[in-house]
Amino acid sequence: MKKKSRSPGPTCEMMTVECTFCEGIGRDPYGVLSRMSKCPVCNGRTKVEVAKPACPCAYCHGTGKQRHTRLTCSACKGTGHVTVAGPTARCSECAGTGKTQGSDLPCTLCRGAGLIAEKSTEMAAVSAQEDNTASQG
Ligand SMILES: [Zn+2]
Ligand SMILES: [Zn+2]
Ligand SMILES: [Zn+2]
Numbered sequence: 001m002k003k004k005s006r007s008p009g010p011t012c013e014m015m016t017v018e019c020t021f022c023e024g025i026g027r028d029p030y031g032v033l034s035r036m037s038k039c040p041v042c043n044g045r046t047k048v049e050v051a052k053p054a055c056p057c058a059y060c061h062g063t064g065k066q067r068h069t070r071l072t073c074s075a076c077k078g079t080g081h082v083t084v085a086g087p088t089a090r091c092s093e094c095a096g097t098g099k100t101q102g103s104d105l106p107c108t109l110c111r112g113a114g115l116i117a118e119k120s121t122e123m124a125a126v127s128a129q130e131d132n133t134a135s136q137g
Pocket of ligand 1: 023
């Protein structure tokens with residue numbers, strides 16, 4: 001069998017940011033299990049790595065916290081940052097708020113980022129026309 005060389009793909013540059021969920025404390029801000037519980041987002045390291053280019057999460061306003069719950073923001077996984085490969089445009093579906101209109105759920109188009117990659121609007125239009133049944137994974 002031939003060895004298929006797998007291309008590494010676009011280099012994913014990471015950047016380290018202070019964990020917004022615990023505000024750099026490294027402990028679970030809600031103390032769900034115990035007050036000494038490690039922060040579930042940074043695992044106690046107080047910092048998290050996010051892939052560049054990172055923008056503040058619109059859905060949680062960069063706090064990493066899901067409103068009205070003790071959960072991590074489902075859009076940014078609690079990091080307060082979302083990665084949208086540029087060039088980006090404001091999400092037309094939620095007008096950049098990251099929320100589905102009339103509900104507290106993350107916008108389905110931008111998944112809470114409030115931003116979308118500009119070309120993804122084209123891709124969505126194309127995939128809507130295409131009837132792709134079989135694909136190899
Ligand atoms: Zn943390
Ligand atoms: Zn968020
Ligand atoms: Zn949106």
